[in-house]
Each structure stands twice: as structure tokens, then as C-alpha cells.
Amino acid sequence: MTDLERRALLGDRQAQEECTQQGVLLPCWKCGGEAEVNELHTGGKPLYTVACQKHYCGAYGAGSSSIQKAIEFWNTRPTLPVGRCGECAAYVDSKCANTGYYKSETGFCDDFAPKEDI
Numbered sequence: 001m002t003d004l005e006r007r008a009l010l011g012d013r014q015a016q017e018e019c020t021q022q023g024v025l026l027p028c029w030k031c032g033g034e035a036e037v038n039e040l041h042t043g044g045k046p047l048y049t050v051a052c053q054k055h056y057c058g059a060y061g062a063g064s065s066s067i068q069k070a071i072e073f074w075n076t077r078p079t080l081p082v083g084r085c086g087e088c089a090a091y092v093d094s095k096c097a098n099t100g101y102y103k104s105e106t107g108f109c110d111d112f113a114p115k116e117d118i
Contacts, residue, residue, distance in 0.1 A: 001027075011079030020072045028052040030059035035074060037067055050074035083112040 007015035008026055019026060025035040033054040040047040040063065048070040051060035061074035086105030090097040090113060098111045 008075060009077060011077055016075045016077065017072075020068065020075050023071065024075075025050060025071060026075050026077065028054070028057060028059050029077065031057045033057055037070060083108070083114060085109055087112075087114065089113045089115045 004015050004018055005024065005026060008019045016026075025037070027033065028035055031052060031054055033052045035050050036053050038049050038051050038060075040049060045065055047063045047065060048067045049060050049063040050070050050073070052058070061070060064070040064073065084105065085091045085096065085103040085107045088096075088109060088111075090109075090111060091103065091105070094102055094105075096103050096109060096111075098109075103109065
């Protein structure tokens with residue numbers, strides 16, 4: 001795995017765009033397997049989608065009339081959480097103000113916002 005692919009998997013949007021422009025398919029978001037572009041025939045213009053090569057996995061990306069766009073859909077990944085609940089502005093009295101759930105101080109969350117940002 002290249003540094004570019006590693007950065008893309010960690011949510012770096014610029015790295016994801018570079019991978020897409022170069023035609024690099026990131027590993028499967030579900031199982032980590034290799035991906036491939038598939039051409040689907042729908043009776044009209046072909047539709048392209050990226051899917052995991054492992055037949056038992058079943059992961060696939062959104063379809064598009066363009067291969068480039070199908071790769072972009074597949075390669076777009078969310079940024080990983082960057083902080084622990086105890087360091088988040090929404091963490092009050094052992095509870096997440098965003099979700100209403102009780103959380104451990106050492107847990108991670110999808111809605112992390114550093115305390116100084118709020």
C-alpha cells in the first residue's frame with residue numbers, strides 16, 4: 001500500500017481525489033479486499049460501478065455513467081474520529097450531548113469537536 005492510499009483511507013480528501021484521478025481503487029470498505037470496476041448493461045447506456053472482488057463480501061459503490069465518477073464514489077471515505085469522548089465539547093457528565101448516550105471518556109465518536117472549538 002502506498003502512502004497516498006494510506007492517506008486516502010484515513011479520510012484525506014486530496015489523497016482520495018488523487019487516487020481517483022490516477023484510477024487507483026482503494027481496498028474494500030467492508031472486508032479490505034481488492035476492488036474492480038464493473039460495467040452493467042441496463043438496456044441503454046452502460047452503468048459503471050466498483051465492487052469488491054470477493055464474491056462473498058457483496059460490497060459495491062454507487063453506479064454512474066462514467067468510470068471516473070464510479071471510482072470517485074468508491075474512493076470517497078469518511079474521516080476517522082480524531083479524539084476521545086472525554087476531550088469532546090459535547091461530552092458532559094459522562095454523556096454525549098449529540099446522541100444522548102452515556103459514553104466512556106476513552107471512547108471515540110463520529111461527531112468529535114474539540115472543547116476549545118465550541
